[in-house]
Amino acid sequence: MKRLSVFALTFVLLATAQAQPDASRVPSKLDLKEARAGEVIYVRYCASCHGLSMKGDGAVASGLRNAPTDLTTLTVNNRGVFPYELVASIIDGRTTSRIHGTPDMPVWGEIFAVTTGTEAPSAQAAVRRITHHVWSRQVKAAPAPLKK
Numbered sequence: 211m212k213r214l215s216v217f218a219l220t221f222v223l224l225a226t227a228q229a230q231p232d233a234s235r236v237p238s239k240l241d242l243k244e245a246r247a248g249e250v251i252y253v254r255y256c257a258s259c260h261g262l263s264m265k266g267d268g269a270v271a272s273g274l275r276n277a278p279t280d281l282t283t284l285t286v287n288n289r290g291v292f293p294y295e296l297v298a299s300i301i302d303g304r305t306t307s308r309i310h311g312t313p314d315m316p317v318w319g320e321i322f323a324v325t326t327g328t329e330a331p332s333a334q335a336a337v338r339r340i341t342h343h344v345w346s347r348q349v350k351a352a353p354a355p356l357k358k
Contacts, residue, residue: 236294237342240342240346241342245343247331248336264281264347265282266278266280266281281344282349283348284297284348285349285351286351290351294341297344298338
């Protein structure tokens with residue numbers, strides 16, 4: 211019971227700290243060092259659903275009610291701008307996604323907040339690293355057809 215209370219308190223503190231988007235957290239450009247660090251976290255926590263290809267073809271994807279999002283087309287689908295804040299807020303739980311289940315299902319921000327170990331990053335760092343990794347894997351838009 212004590213462990214559950216610590217978990218609940220951690221969740222409340224994390225949710226309160228991240229309730230409002232902070233424009234200063236949105237980087238102006240991709241950080242490849244963060245993206246490389248995020249790859250390890252992505253493989254551990256995200257690839258089972260989204261796949262190593264990030265196209266929604268992970269090992270458990272076929273067993274999910276809703277198909278996982280193709281994470282490689284987020285920029286193309288957002289008029290050429292990577293939706294950094296939206297992606298980060300879905301990962302950490304500020305924005306819920308029905309793909310990840312009901313709103314009361316634990317989200318990664320909660321899990322990262324209580325993850326410990328020698329190399330465990332903070333919850334904020336883990337979200338930032340995964341977000342940069344997803345950003346680094348965006349496909350380029352197809353060129354517009356030449357007009358005759």
